Amino acid sequence: MTQDKIVNAKDDAQIRIAAKILSEGGVVAFPTETVYGLGADVFNEKAVCKIFEIKKRPSFDPLIVHVSDPAEASLLWTDIPPLASQLIRYFWPGPLTLVLPKKAAVPDVVTSGLPTVAVRMPRNDAALKLIRYLGHPIAAPSANLFGYTSPTTAQAVFEDLGEGVEMILDDGPVPVGLESTVLKIEGTLCRLLRPGGVSLEEIEKWAPVVSTDSPPAGVYESPGLLRSHYAPWTAFTLFEGSSEELLKELKQLEETLKEKELPLPRIGLLSFFEKPKSSFFEAVEVLSAKKDLVEAASNLFQAIRKLDKMHLDLIVALKTPREGIGFAIMDRLEKASSGKKGFQDFLENWKR
Numbered sequence: 001m002t003q004d005k006i007v008n009a010k011d012d013a014q015i016r017i018a019a020k021i022l023s024e025g026g027v028v029a030f031p032t033e034t035v036y037g038l039g040a041d042v043f044n045e046k047a048v049c050k051i052f053e054i055k056k057r058p059s060f061d062p063l064i065v066h067v068s069d070p071a072e073a074s075l076l077w078t079d080i081p082p083l084a085s086q087l088i089r090y091f092w093p094g095p096l097t098l099v100l101p102k103k104a105a106v107p108d109v110v111t112s113g114l115p116t117v118a119v120r121m122p123r124n125d126a127a128l129k130l131i132r133y134l135g136h137p138i139a140a141p142s143a144n145l146f147g148y149t150s151p152t153t154a155q156a157v158f159e160d161l162g163e164g165v166e167m168i169l170d171d172g173p174v175p176v177g178l179e180s181t182v183l184k185i186e187g188t189l190c191r192l193l194r195p196g197g198v199s200l201e202e203i204e205k206w207a208p209v210v211s212t213d214s215p216p217a218g219v220y221e222s223p224g225l226l227r228s229h230y231a232p233w234t235a236f237t238l239f240e241g242s243s244e245e246l247l248k249e250l251k252q253l254e255e256t257l258k259e260k261e262l263p264l265p266r267i268g269l270l271s272f273f274e275k276p277k278s279s280f281f282e283a284v285e286v287l288s289a290k291k292d293l294v295e296a297a298s299n300l301f302q303a304i305r306k307l308d309k310m311h312l313d314l315i316v317a318l319k320t321p322r323e324g325i326g327f328a329i330m331d332r333l334e335k336a337s338s339g340k341k342g343f344q345d346f347l348e349n350w351k352r
């Protein structure tokens with residue numbers, strides 16, 4: 001596979017080529033401030049269908065539409081209530097996606113048949129230029145295989161989708177590192193569909209936010225709420241205790257395995273700030289040595305991808321505080337570990 005699909009997002013001529021590909025019904029990957037996106041012209045149904053094919057994304061999972069100017073939202077939404085206008089004024093461009101009733105012009109493939117459409121204005125120059133040069137908003141999910149960790153570098157996009165995508169605009173590692181916050185606006189109410197780059201504390205300065213618990217089975221109000229998402233291939237578990245408690249558990253495991261003359265599992269640790277000095281871990285990825293949640297978020301997906309490449313038996317993640325963007329970090333860690341064996345289960349089943 002060649003890497004010449006990866007081109008410099010700072011080069012205006014390349015952005016123009018990317019816009020031409022989109023105008024001809026193609027699909028390109030581009031940077032945003034949150035994660036890389038896989039884009040198509042929102043009004044070109046066939047092109048939008050290609051996104052679902054390339055990502056192996058089920059057709060029931062709707063896309064976010066990206067605009068280059070708040071005024072463009074009126075091409076997509078039937079009405080913009082005052083609460084939405086206020087949030088837009090405050091948070092766009094930025095990692096906040098709003099869901100509101102859609103205009104008929106927005107194809108059903110984009111919204112998976114839902115009567116609403118999710119829209120945001122990204123805070124990235126190349127993304128904004130790409131939309132402007134195309135002259136239409138761009139429908140784009142994260143540029144990863146469905147269910148896997150979102151890409152925060154052009155290289156990660158290439159690894160996941162290299163075959164399927166015509167061009168990847170490379171703007172280096174993204175600054176936020178987590179997907180946008182998705183809010184559904186219902187009158188004067190904001191309902192949280194996905195925590196993300198804008199924290200609840202920030203949004204609540206403007207409007208109260210109602211959280212959505214997991215929907216009943218079979219109901220996909222927002223498929224991003226699906227359990228087991230953002231997950232690496234390696235068994236992954238979020239350890240609820242402290243690092244000391246984890247080391248204690250591992251010490252016990254070591255003794256049991258010694259008695260049975262069994263090998264220790266190869267474990268990778270995904271740690272918020274600590275770097276425990278322990279031979280238990282084959283690798284340790286520290287998200288932010290200075291305990292900065294914003295820095296931790298920006299490193300999260302790259303760290304998971306790095307550990308996932310090491311053919312470990314298990315990745316164990318330690319908690320972060322659930323405040324600010326830490327709330328979204330914990331959401332991703334929980335989704336990555338759900339559906340997989342928990343730590344105790346893993347230990348009990350190891351080499352049985």
Ligand code: TXA
Binds near residue numbers: 032114222224
């Ligand atoms: O930061 C981001 O949001 C990135 C960049 C590329 O913009 N995009 C992204 O897209 O994360 P994706 O497709 O991976 O996630 C879109 C989320 C999904 O959880 C989807 O279910 C939800 O938005 N969504 C989209 N349209 C919706 C709608 N009409 N109603 C409810 N949820 C919707």
Ligand code: MG
Binds near residue numbers: 141142150
């Ligand atoms: Mg995604």
